[in-house]
Amino acid sequence: MPSAPLDRISHSLCGLTCLLLALLLPLDHLSAAQRPNILLIVADDLGYSDLGCFGGEIETPQLDSLAKEGVRLTQFYNTGRCCPSRGSIMTGQYPHRVGLGHMTRNLNQRGYQGHLDDQAITVAQILQQGGYRTFLSGKWHLGTEDPTKHGFEEFYGTLVSAKTFWDVDHFTRLPATRDTHTYPKGEFYGTDALGDYAIDFMRMGRRNPDQPWFLYLAFNAPHFPLHAPNKEIDKYADRYHIGWDQVRQQRLTRMKKLGIVPEVTKLSPRSRYWDWGEAEARVNPAWDSLPTDRRGDLARRMAIFAAMVDRLDQNVGRVLTSLRQNNELENTLIIFTSDNGACAEWDPFGFDIRSSRNNTLYWGDQLDRMGGPDTHHSVGSGWANASNTPWRLYKHYNHEGGIASPGIVHWPAGVKQSGKIISTPAHIIDIVPTLLEAAQVAYPESWDNIPTIPLPGRSLLPLLQGKPQSERTLYFEHQGNRAIREGRWKLAATRGGPWELYDVSRDRTELNDLAKTEPERVQQLARKWDQWAQENFVLPYPQDYRIDYLAPLQKP
Template identity: 60%
Template sequence: MLAVKTSDSRRSRLCWLVAFWATCFLMTTASADDSSLSQGQPNILLIVADDLGFSDLGCYGGEIETPELDRLANAGTRLTRFYTTGRCCPSRASLLTGQYPHRVGVGHKVEDLRRPGYRGRIPDGTATIADELQSSGYRCFHSGKWHLGTPDPTKHGFEEFYGTLISAQTFWDPDHYLRLPQGRQAIQYPEGKFYGTDAVTDHALQFLENSQTTPDSPWFLYVAYHAPHFPLHAREEEIVKYADTYSVGWDKIREERLARMKKLGIVDQNTQLTPRSQYWNYGETHTGFNPEWNTLSSERRQDLARRMAIYAAMIDRVDQNVGRILDALEAENQFDDTLIIFLSDNGACAEWDPHGFDGKSSPNNVLHVGQQLDEMGGPGTYHSVGSGWANASNSPWRLYKHYNHEGGISSPCIIHWPIGPVPKGVISHQPAHLIDVLPTTVEAAQAERSEGASGPGENLCPLLNSDGVVDRSLFFEHEGNRAVHSGEWKLVALRDEAWELYNIRSDRTELTDLAAEYPERVAKLAGEWNKWAAENLVTPLPEDYEVQYLRQPGQPAPQLQTE
């Protein structure tokens, strides 16, 4: 909880702003541009989950308990067509810079592939949200996952940092987490009391308390949780809440989620559940389709149900920690004056097959039985959830992280700003993208965007207040998987495969390929993608991504296997 009370001047400004926005919302003649600006600088809280599936949250149709995020969604705006890049590093680059990721050198991971769009790090001098806001008087803090290839977030506009520079390899070891600038002391925990998600929040709250030393300065807090990215690590008290939930299997969970999504209005009533998705095993030694749950052995089902229970527990704990931050803001009368954005960096992760992996990301799987089941998720373990459950997490879409079909790039996104121009209690079907977060936050702060921060994104506040769905073009590429959205159409392809064409408004589940029926439209959209790719350093694509899970040129295609 924050220790310093809001200043009288800030409290007076809050009261004035409440009255101002009450008047604005009653003025039906107000323009969209006028409604996009606050009369003061709001605090800004940006929360990012890691590998969270589209339908995992309760407010998006999931069975996982997420009351804190649900209340933000119910009082704010839920986006149903918010898009990412399909991968952790590129998404974070796009999020913080407002650029397509290749434009800032992070088209793949943080390894240098020796091409301008694939240098594995954002270039020196690249403007981030923090840089832009800091220059307008904001105090900027980051707790959680960085993963932009550079060694110090405090060189990119943040005055304080706690977390990891790459993906977390454990949620149990405090030595895996870093405190910057050099010389800063991380919070110390008693033996056995450290848990990564809690620690990220503890430091975020510490940063907010520190911000109260300058109570008239607004703040920007970027909280990037590592969960529910593997390894699957959770406290037993959360895991037991879901111990029996997933024994029904992924087929039943997918059906139940879709039914709730229709009831909530997240998807159209005529939305069909996609067939179980294809998967590609690590090294692409074989490929197949996620099997029917009831065809698996009893022991395998128990192992997989435990994996998903741990995954759900990780999300549950994230939600609890979001609640801790919200409680702190409410205690200090800062909740209404804070623009909050929550999203995931990509779809749920399938790596690499229906059984999941153990030990490290690889083909290695251990079938846990008996007492071994109870040990899963604790210190010293390392598991993933596998492609079958990732398919369920992304319900009702196709595929997962890495790919540009809807399951890979569709993210839940919640925007909440009680005294700002964000619709209240609304589900929005406007198309939006990570590139929009920088202009949204910078314009909400009434900051002047530097020349280096100009980009392709849009301020979401006017967009969310628009009448009708706005047509816009959005582009995607990752590991040769590629796509373009343009109005009601989506052109998408897997690596080295032909373009597929879908009417995304009537067939967002990508079930009916119209490419053969509309070859001229395919050619037009492919031409737009090629132009975008050339202008944004996407092409020529790397011949070798220097990862084991992609076939190299000349290697035979993987063999299709059935379960």
């Protein structure tokens, strides 16, 4: 952000201005005294079609109930990767703008600092200035060490990407002087702990009934390592032996029946994948081509993944029960989404031990040990392709499989569109303006005497309330993968590859590349993307991302 001081508004006046504007700009039917509580729930590496309400076979009755009573957004976009998405969710900016164009390693470029920019402001800070209590239970992973310095009163969770769900010492409570839960040996499970502290934080927020609260419940499930209690794994132990090809077909059938995708939607072919450090892509194999023992190993991996999603949903249910018991559900704005598409890392068989080429084939009695405290698995590209049904590709990429998230909004007091499905494109950069409009808190013109950058997103509330929306342009980039979406047109490319053009109104599965027949449109959209990339510190690309899994680009 610009560093020049803004003489006419001091930091103290900024907070007062936000509060006064909050009182002067109520929604049409809610007074300032009726401002909603806000519950923002984010899953980690959840695929587009994993939830029951988006066509999946995983049992998610709590989230399904929110969808049935609220609104589903079927063209809700993310940035393609966890850190960048969470940076956008917290600030309302494109991730490079706030220093998180890649991950948490500093690449010594403005857009790739590896941590939330010192001058970035979070929605928690703005809401706190506007009179809200603010809490975070879950994954931070924005490259800084203390979320309580970014607007949150209380924090419990992981400061980095999850390494385990079984070790209580991997999770942090801040401020450090706060009391913590004590768990009997062998009974700690990270997703449950996040639910415990979420309920604690809501209880804190109720101490002053006249003061609304904001809770960011940022699950690190179902991100690897694949860890889940045996009770949930057993529920899915036999479900995935049919393989990813049949699961993809079954999901697409349900998605059409639910209205998530149009009836004419075609299933994309099995996707390509790029193994660790390799520049050449391969294609996910047919399930029936795999040996029996390999299929058994892979079915177990997906069963554990499903168990993680199931347990996440159960903890959402615990939070919803707390809201109902305290008569808060009606006027709590709940938004649910995922930070990116399902994760393919790194090949169809997944990895073990640590993120790398390591793979262990489990068979026979060894399958029963999978998902326990002494294991570390990923689900692999074949099942990730199924999780992202019917789209192409996955997390890291800017084709639909990487950037399309399930979106659910539930707010009976403010959004009376029960069961509605909305296919208008939206983006996680829209979350901050949505929360601020609902909270009746204005986005500040300056922060710490520094002018703020205008928010690139727009509030979702008019869209959710059925008001017509003007066409917009959305931008994407991660690791050289890139895209632009404008109306019915989408330009997309993989790292080092040429632009591809799709008419997503007819071909959202990105099967029919129109780049050669529409060269002028390609040039027009590419110019817009280039301008955005320059203005938002995307370009120049880092010459070295300092990661082993990403093959260097070939010199022409």
